[in-house]
Amino acid sequence: MKLSLSEQLKDKGIRPSWQRIAILDFLLSNRIHPSADQVYTMLSSSMPTLSKATVYNTLNLFADKGVVKTMSPSGVERHYDGVVSRHGHIICPICSRIDDVDYIQDDIDALDRMMERIDADSVDFVINRICDKCRHESI
Amino acid sequence: MKLSLSEQLKDKGIRPSWQRIAILDFLLSNRIHPSADQVYTMLSSSMPTLSKATVYNTLNLFADKGVVKTMSPSGVERHYDGVVSRHGHIICPICSRIDDVDYIQDDIDALDRMMERIDADSVDFVINRICDKCRHESI
DNA sequence: TTCATTATTTAGAATCGTTATAGATTTTGA
DNA sequence: TCAAAATCTATAACGATTCTAAATAATGAA
Numbered sequence: 001m002k003l004s005l006s007e008q009l010k011d012k013g014i015r016p017s018w019q020r021i022a023i024l025d026f027l028l029s030n031r032i033h034p035s036a037d038q039v040y041t042m043l044s045s046s047m048p049t050l051s052k053a054t055v056y057n058t059l060n061l062f063a064d065k066g067v068v069k070t071m072s073p074s075g076v077e078r079h080y081d082g083v084v085s086r087h088g089h090i091i092c093p094i095c096s097r098i099d100d101v102d103y104i105q106d107d108i109d110a111l112d113r114m115m116e117r118i119d120a121d122s123v124d125f126v127i128n129r130i131c132d133k134c135r136h137e138s139i
Numbered sequence: 140m141k142l143s144l145s146e147q148l149k150d151k152g153i154r155p156s157w158q159r160i161a162i163l164d165f166l167l168s169n170r171i172h173p174s175a176d177q178v179y180t181m182l183s184s185s186m187p188t189l190s191k192a193t194v195y196n197t198l199n200l201f202a203d204k205g206v207v208k209t210m211s212p213s214g215v216e217r218h219y220d221g222v223v224s225r226h227g228h229i230i231c232p233i234c235s236r237i238d239d240v241d242y243i244q245d246d247i248d249a250l251d252r253m254m255e256r257i258d259a260d261s262v263d264f265v266i267n268r269i270c271d272k273c274r275h276e277s278i
Numbered sequence: 279t280t281c282a283t284t285a286t287t288t289a290g291a292a293t294c295g296t297t298a299t300a301g302a303t304t305t306t307g308a
Numbered sequence: 309t310c311a312a313a314a315t316c317t318a319t320a321a322c323g324a325t326t327c328t329a330a331a332t333a334a335t336g337a338a
Contacts, residue, residue: 015334017286037324051288056325072211076296077324090257101257110249111264118229118240120268125250129259154305156315176295190317195296215325216295280338287332297322304315 012065022047023058027068027082033089033098035077073098088124092131101127151204161186162197166207166221172228172237174216212237227263231270240266 005024006016014020026043027034034042040055059080062068069081071089073096081089081098086108088101103111103125111123144163145155153159165182166173173181179194198219201207208220210228212235220228220237225247227240242250242264250262 015285017333019287035324049288053289053326054287057287060326070214072214075209075211075217078214090259093260104256106249107253110246114246114264114266117243118266118268120229120266121232122267124265124267125253126263126265127253127257127259128261128263129257154314156304158316174295188317192297192318193316196316199297282337283335285332285334288330290328292325292327294325295323297320299320300318302315302317304313306311306313308309308311 009067012067014061014065014067019047019050019054020058020061022050023055024062024067024082027080031081031083031100033071033079033081035079037077039080071098088127090127090129090131092134093128094130094134097131097133099131148206151206153200153204153206158186158189158193159197159200161189162194163201163206163221166219170220170222170239172210172218172220174218176216178219210237227266229266229268229270231273232267233269233273236270236272238270 003011005021005028009016009020009024022043023039026039030042032038036052036055036059039059040050040052043055044050059068059070059078063070063080066084067082069084071079071081071091073079073091079098083100086103088103088107090099090101091097107125111125114120115123142150144160144167148155148159148163161182162178165178169181171177175191175194175198178198179189179191182194183189198207198209198217202209202219205223206221208223210218210220210230212218212230218237222239225242227242227246229238229240230236246264250264253259254262
């Protein structure tokens with residue numbers, strides 16, 4: 001059965017304020033791996049009283065509790081992914097665009113072997129690939 | 140045969156100023172994956188006129204030319220690795236310490252298969268593991 | 279419900295990492 | 309040797325993130 005957003009947050013020990021629910025909802029229905037600023041900008045039109053500090057606090061809280069994963073493709077701005085099930089990311093080294101890529105069994109086996117060998121808590125791939133848009137523009 | 144640092148830089152199209160050589164030398168002889176600020180702080184005692192801007196400029200130039208690799212373990216500060224040959228990184232999710240880990244053939248095969256499949260420019264593992272120091276302190 | 283307590287949100291200031299600017303210095307090659 | 313180009317320096321500016329203190333909202337006991 002599928003849990004509501006509110007119940008998903010409670011499950012992770014997070015009190016489900018409407019701001020938190022809105023931010024999680026945004027991440028799950030817009031899988032664009034946004035930055036905190038993008039989340040704030042895109043939500044503030046429908047939530048005029050939303051504060052940027054709340055967005056940062058919430059995303060940090062989510063990251064702490066494992067509700068989101070973070071990545072820093074450009075190294076200067078943190079981006080957030082609301083989908084925490086196992087999948088990889090293709091990152092464009094030029095524009096820092098992030099796309100999802102599903103693992104095939106081969107990948108999962110390799111990751112599992114490495115986790116075992118290193119005694120790791122988690123292992124992920126980072127895949128660098130110039131995205132189609134940047135590839136065309138650079139011609 | 141082994142190239143001097145100066146020749147290594149020339150090979151990548153970088154003019155080998157003594158600041159650039161010193162920064163590359165630091166990265167290669169202190170494999171601590173330092174931040175720009177760490178590089179600046181640790182070098183400025185022996186190079187009193189060194190400017191922080193030079194460190195940032197140089198590290199950015201090195202990254203552009205493929206002399207170093209960058210990573211953002213904590214997401215707020217960029218770190219630099221002077222060793223660009225293929226190897227993985229174990230990152231402590233608590234203190235952001237970065238350690239090297241050599242790939243075994245198995246890993247390399249899996250990475251190569253994934254690169255082929257995705258048409259990627261490069262693929263790396265990101266291995267999360269609480270380091271021994273943090274593991275002990277959390278007891 | 280009412281009240282006190284605690285958690286959350288807000289706005290703005292402060293901080294920190296990084297980049298931009300402009301002038302000084304060094305290097306290069308004619 | 310001298311002009312042109314590249315590099316370095318110091319500092320200002322910027323952008324992302326965190327901190328602070330006050331306001332608001334939620335909770336639970338009486």
